[in-house]
Amino acid sequence: xxxxxxxxxLCTFYTFTQNIYLVPPNDRFRLKCDSMSKSKALTLPEFRxxxxxxIKDHKSLVDSYxxxxxxxxxxxxxxxxxxxxxxxxxxxxxxxxxxxxxxxDFAGDNEDLDDxxxxxxxxxxxMNDVYLEQVRAFSNPTxxxxxRVITIAYCSLLNIQHHKLKITENxxxxxxxxxxxxxxxxxxxxxxxxxxxxxxxxxxxxxGFNLLPDKFSLRELQNLYEAILGIQLDRRNFRKKFFSMDxxxxxxxxxxxxxxxxxxxxxxxxxxxxxxxxxxxxIDFA
Amino acid sequence: xxxxxxxxxLCTFYTFTQNIYLVPPNDRFRLKCDSMSKSKALTLPEFRxxxxxxIKDHKSLVDSYxxxxxxxxxxxxxxxxxxxxxxxxxxxxxxxxxxxxxxxDFAGDNEDLDDxxxxxxxxxxxMNDVYLEQVRAFSNPTxxxxxRVITIAYCSLLNIQHHKLKITENxxxxxxxxxxxxxxxxxxxxxxxxxxxxxxxxxxxxxGFNLLPDKFSLRELQNLYEAILGIQLDRRNFRKKFFSMDxxxxxxxxxxxxxxxxxxxxxxxxxxxxxxxxxxxxIDFA
DNA sequence: TCAAAATGTGTAAATGTTACACAATATAAT
DNA sequence: ATTATATTGTGTAACATTTACACATTTTGA
Numbered sequence: 001x002x003x004x005x006x007x008x009x010l011c012t013f014y015t016f017t018q019n020i021y022l023v024p025p026n027d028r029f030r031l032k033c034d035s036m037s038k039s040k041a042l043t044l045p046e047f048r049x050x051x052x053x054x055i056k057d058h059k060s061l062v063d064s065y066x067x068x069x070x071x072x073x074x075x076x077x078x079x080x081x082x083x084x085x086x087x088x089x090x091x092x093x094x095x096x097x098x099x100x101x102x103x104x105d106f107a108g109d110n111e112d113l114d115d116x117x118x119x120x121x122x123x124x125x126x127m128n129d130v131y132l133e134q135v136r137a138f139s140n141p142t143x144x145x146x147x148r149v150i151t152i153a154y155c156s157l158l159n160i161q162h163h164k165l166k167i168t169e170n171x172x173x174x175x176x177x178x179x180x181x182x183x184x185x186x187x188x189x190x191x192x193x194x195x196x197x198x199x200x201x202x203x204x205x206x207x208g209f210n211l212l213p214d215k216f217s218l219r220e221l222q223n224l225y226e227a228i229l230g231i232q233l234d235r236r237n238f239r240k241k242f243f244s245m246d247x248x249x250x251x252x253x254x255x256x257x258x259x260x261x262x263x264x265x266x267x268x269x270x271x272x273x274x275x276x277x278x279x280x281x282x283i284d285f286a
Numbered sequence: 287x288x289x290x291x292x293x294x295x296l297c298t299f300y301t302f303t304q305n306i307y308l309v310p311p312n313d314r315f316r317l318k319c320d321s322m323s324k325s326k327a328l329t330l331p332e333f334r335x336x337x338x339x340x341i342k343d344h345k346s347l348v349d350s351y352x353x354x355x356x357x358x359x360x361x362x363x364x365x366x367x368x369x370x371x372x373x374x375x376x377x378x379x380x381x382x383x384x385x386x387x388x389x390x391d392f393a394g395d396n397e398d399l400d401d402x403x404x405x406x407x408x409x410x411x412x413m414n415d416v417y418l419e420q421v422r423a424f425s426n427p428t429x430x431x432x433x434r435v436i437t438i439a440y441c442s443l444l445n446i447q448h449h450k451l452k453i454t455e456n457x458x459x460x461x462x463x464x465x466x467x468x469x470x471x472x473x474x475x476x477x478x479x480x481x482x483x484x485x486x487x488x489x490x491x492x493x494g495f496n497l498l499p500d501k502f503s504l505r506e507l508q509n510l511y512e513a514i515l516g517i518q519l520d521r522r523n524f525r526k527k528f529f530s531m532d533x534x535x536x537x538x539x540x541x542x543x544x545x546x547x548x549x550x551x552x553x554x555x556x557x558x559x560x561x562x563x564x565x566x567x568x569i570d571f572a
Numbered sequence: 573t574c575a576a577a578a579t580g581t582g583t584a585a586a587t588g589t590t591a592c593a594c595a596a597t598a599t600a601a602t
Numbered sequence: 603a604t605t606a607t608a609t610t611g612t613g614t615a616a617c618a619t620t621t622a623c624a625c626a627t628t629t630t631g632a
Binding site: 520522523526527544545546547548 | 620621622623627628629630631
């Protein structure tokens with residue numbers, strides 16, 4: 001990873017450590033043995049004791065594992081009217097009538113979860129070149145009224161204006177993230193987790209560009225950051241910062257149909273970014 | 287989350303954005319439709335067309351989902367002899383003879399994944415007050431020779447010297463993280479992912495204290511950071527930084543049995559940290 | 573008593589962040 | 603055409619943080 005003798009700027013290190021927080025071991029991360037639900041199946045150590053011969057047969061071991069229905073749920077974010085939006089669908093379930101739920105589906109028998117999430121995206125939006133990243137698993141045994149289902153949450157970012165975007169089903173709607181009160185299943189906490197994840201991520205990685213058109217003005221970029229982070233930023237400092245990163249390409253075009261002086265349009269230079277990324281010594285947010 | 291009108295220091299924001307990187311949509315996050323494995327089961331949209339009546343019955347819907355064996359795998363880190371260590375076990379499987387694997391077990395029928403991971407920790411180490419956090423799911427259909435198994439990776443940090451730590455099974459051993467070449471299953475990439483996760487995390491959160499004894503010297507703390515990040519840090523600046531955070535409690539004790547001037551010992555003040563955390567406006571790495 | 577090894581401490585230079593104001597440019601209304 | 607309106611585009615000084623760096627002190631062990 002890093003050579004032991006290589007020095008890095010403490011700056012980066014410090015800036016992060018200064019914001020350090022810790023979840024005390026007795027709080028969020030406490031042992032939950034007391035409240036643990038008991039499984040009928042043998043644990044692996046038990047299995048090894050009771051089936052000393054079987055352990056070498058990995059197929060029969062796997063066959064002995066309990067099996068759980070697995071779904072993926074996609075939190076699909078878009079940016080429109082200076083608001084962060086999320087694509088939701090009217091719940092299929094009677095008990096969640098009038099509630100909205102995330103776009104999800106079960107994982108196929110031999111399907112990688114990333115593939116399943118891409119499949120959901122493709123089926124629902126028609127788009128196939130979309131930012132997608134796994135966030136985390138939600139596994140509360142009572143999270144689904146139809147029985148035990150584990151879901152893996154994915155966060156997706158797309159340009160709501162993209163010409164390929166086709167929301168055909170009329171039960172699909174974009175919702176302003178801040179206006180959503182409750183949802184079907186545990187989808188509200190899942191959305192919250194993905195939103196918090198996004199807020200953190202766009203400060204470390206230039207994910208935000210996935211929400212914008214190919215060409216964008218700095219005002220749009222700033223609006224995006226302000227909307228997602230829920231803060232206001234100084235225009236001059238914002239511009240200074242992004243220009244100093246030197247990944248914006250001036251394409252010598254201007255906004256059109258705005259009732260004021262039009263701003264310049266830029267593209268994000270992925271290639272340059274990728275190259276310069278490798279040069280960075282020091283801490284690397286891989 | 288944040289009030290729209292509330293201003294935050296751009297400082298924090300900038301420091302992060304300057305290290306922004308982006309995974310181009312055509313690379314790591316490209317659509318994988320072409321390589322997708324086909325599932326025999328109907329997808330949810332298909333199901334809704336072919337079973338318009340059934341959709342309201344959530345139990346039969348869930349029953350129609352494919353079921354997958356789920357495991358948790360714990361990457362248990364410790365710190366000893368100025369090296370980051372990980373607790374591994376000799377593989378149970380003939381085909382992985384002489385290879386090491388992570389500590390894992392399947393998830394019980396109605397067991398939350400966090401509970402399953404805590405259970406593994408308790409069974410293997412005897413400890414129950416341990417830092418544990420989910421990292422992510424690994425779901426490659428061919429990752430397990432015994433058939434399709436999805437695993438959720440957890441990262442755990444514990445004090446290797448803790449009096450409650452009891453490694454009873456003699457097939458368990460601590461390994462220097464940097465010395466591990468290959469492992470059973472896909473456990474090496476899982477370990478790598480958790481190590482990268484940890485490197486990032488200890489710069490944002492004071493997780494590192496979980497690896498140290500209750501009382502520690504600043505030299506130990508610095509050794510910890512240097513070992514995990516693989517870098518060297520300036521001693522004076524390191525001390526200055528941690529003192530300025532003001533979460534270290536001087537307990538007026540000193541190292542013993544060291545062949546040189548003994549250093550002062552400190553504790554980490556969790557409570558003070560928790561309190562001051564709430565005061566922070568601006569970006570919050572929740 | 574001395575050598576060895578580590579602890580403990582402060583400051584100046586460099587860098588990064590913040591706060592802030594006014595001219596320039598386009599549209600819309602008159 | 604002229605003017606009002608709205609927004610873009612730009613620089614600098616004060617402040618805060620980070621970095622680089624050296625020597626006296628304390629203990630052990632020879």
